[in-house]
Amino acid sequence: MADTLTDAAPGYPMPRAAGCPFAPPPAVEELRDAAPLGKVRIWDGSTPWLITRHADQRALLTDPRVSNDDLRPGFPHVSAHRAGIARTTPRMITNTDAPEHTRLRRMVTGPFLIKRVEAMRPAVRQIVDRLIDDLLAGPRPVDLLTALALPVPSLVICELLGVPYEDHAFFHHNSSRALDRSLPPEEAGAAGRALGGYLAKLLDQKLTDPADDVLSELGERVTTGEMTHDEAVHMGVAMLIAGHETTATMIGLGTLALLRNPEQLAVLRGTEDPKAIAGAVEELLRYLTIVDSGIRRVALEDIAIGGLTIRAGDGLLFDLAAANRDPRAFEGDAAGLDLGRPARHHQAFGYGPHQCLGQSLARLELQVVYGTLYRRIPGLRLAVPFEEIEFVPDGTTYGVRALPVTW
Ligand code: HEM
Numbered sequence: 001m002a003d004t005l006t007d008a009a010p011g012y013p014m015p016r017a018a019g020c021p022f023a024p025p026p027a028v029e030e031l032r033d034a035a036p037l038g039k040v041r042i043w044d045g046s047t048p049w050l051i052t053r054h055a056d057q058r059a060l061l062t063d064p065r066v067s068n069d070d071l072r073p074g075f076p077h078v079s080a081h082r083a084g085i086a087r088t089t090p091r092m093i094t095n096t097d098a099p100e101h102t103r104l105r106r107m108v109t110g111p112f113l114i115k116r117v118e119a120m121r122p123a124v125r126q127i128v129d130r131l132i133d134d135l136l137a138g139p140r141p142v143d144l145l146t147a148l149a150l151p152v153p154s155l156v157i158c159e160l161l162g163v164p165y166e167d168h169a170f171f172h173h174n175s176s177r178a179l180d181r182s183l184p185p186e187e188a189g190a191a192g193r194a195l196g197g198y199l200a201k202l203l204d205q206k207l208t209d210p211a212d213d214v215l216s217e218l219g220e221r222v223t224t225g226e227m228t229h230d231e232a233v234h235m236g237v238a239m240l241i242a243g244h245e246t247t248a249t250m251i252g253l254g255t256l257a258l259l260r261n262p263e264q265l266a267v268l269r270g271t272e273d274p275k276a277i278a279g280a281v282e283e284l285l286r287y288l289t290i291v292d293s294g295i296r297r298v299a300l301e302d303i304a305i306g307g308l309t310i311r312a313g314d315g316l317l318f319d320l321a322a323a324n325r326d327p328r329a330f331e332g333d334a335a336g337l338d339l340g341r342p343a344r345h346h347q348a349f350g351y352g353p354h355q356c357l358g359q360s361l362a363r364l365e366l367q368v369v370y371g372t373l374y375r376r377i378p379g380l381r382l383a384v385p386f387e388e389i390e391f392v393p394d395g396t397t398y399g400v401r402a403l404p405v406t407w
Helices: 002-007 026-034 054-061 080-088 100-112 114-118 121-137 144-149 151-161 165-179 185-208 214-223 229-260 262-269 274-288 320-324 359-376
Strands: 037-039 049-051 295-299 303-305 308-310 315-318 404-406
Touching: 002 037, 026 320, 049 054, 054 295, 054 303, 054 315, 054 320, 080 185, 100 114, 100 214, 100 229, 100 359, 114 359, 121 144, 121 151, 121 359, 144 151, 144 229, 151 165, 151 214, 151 229, 151 359, 165 185, 165 229, 185 214, 185 229, 214 229, 229 262, 229 274, 229 359, 262 274, 262 359, 274 359
Parallel strands: 049 315
Antiparallel strands: 037 049, 295 315, 303 308
16 A cells, blocks of 8 residues: 555645645645545655644644654655755754653743743834834835834844844844755855854853843753753754744735735724734634645654554655645635634644744734734735735745835
């Protein structure tokens, strides 16, 4: 059975349909609807399993026989480029399994607890309001990505970590290079190391002169021997990289999706109810599922699922967008955007032990932006025809290259 599946494995990733930039590739949805799992062929000719259904993803992402160690043979890398980067990346929160992963993750759960993140709401509101004031006072049209979508998460993650925002041009440049799949691995690796060097210096400062921020907390753990200096630096790098591009992409793509669905935008513009705004954020996260290359793992042992057997050493690809539109998990028209839909069980943040560490922070930022921007600028509209908007199809996240808007 497995051989037939291997011989017939279609290429992956698959293209999106022309004119449907928000929908997952139709072929991925067909695979999801046809069978619980199947195999696909990736760039190096290998044929990992593609997991598309919501329930199967949950089962496998919480299965201890499934590993996130990207140095294991069979791990299905996104590209030759990412495989090269993996070889030089230190072991950190994103590429370890329990018990190592549990230990590292425990070092940073405190700052991301809902209660502590919630305490940042007034500061995030101030940041968003100030940026919108500047937007309203400045020239138009304006690129919403550079004027709002990127600065919001950058300012917030700087505040949380204790990184001076004046340096944002440096770390933004290097974190986007570290994620850039078109760069040779050495250059992407060099960008990651530049960030590491920067954070190592900052950590040393916090060790002698601690402040009320996450880097200082990590410094304290280094002093007590709970983690090494290198581990603290790598944790800072992971948060800095993961903390801004993702949220920025959601602000840009989310705004575009709302402008294309004016009746849904009107719902959001017409409410100040925090629950309704929080619900809208969940639905936009589900509908857009920006981590579109999915998440990847490798099986440590044989696993029986859906009448098939995943063999030890087989790669696993989790197509999060397919699961987020799985009609078995979402009632009604799962392909449509419906801000009133209960969508909190989506998998845009992944699932299981590696589920997004920063999700409460991302939710807060998106709630404040979506709950403020369209109310304060009710006439917000695209400054160019929709057809001219350029999408970034092969990044770590799927979004727009720029979003020229006016009002
Ligand atoms: C809308 C915004 C965001 C989205 C869609 C998103 C998505 C994800 C996804 C899908 C994963 C799971 C990766 C896996 O299982 O392999 C993840 C992990 C992670 N995210 Fe996010 N993320 C967002 C914002 C943030 C923010 C603001 C931070 C801030 C620190 C952050 C930090 C992390 C970290 C450190 C991990 C690794 C966790 C681990 O491996 O244990 N993310 N994110």
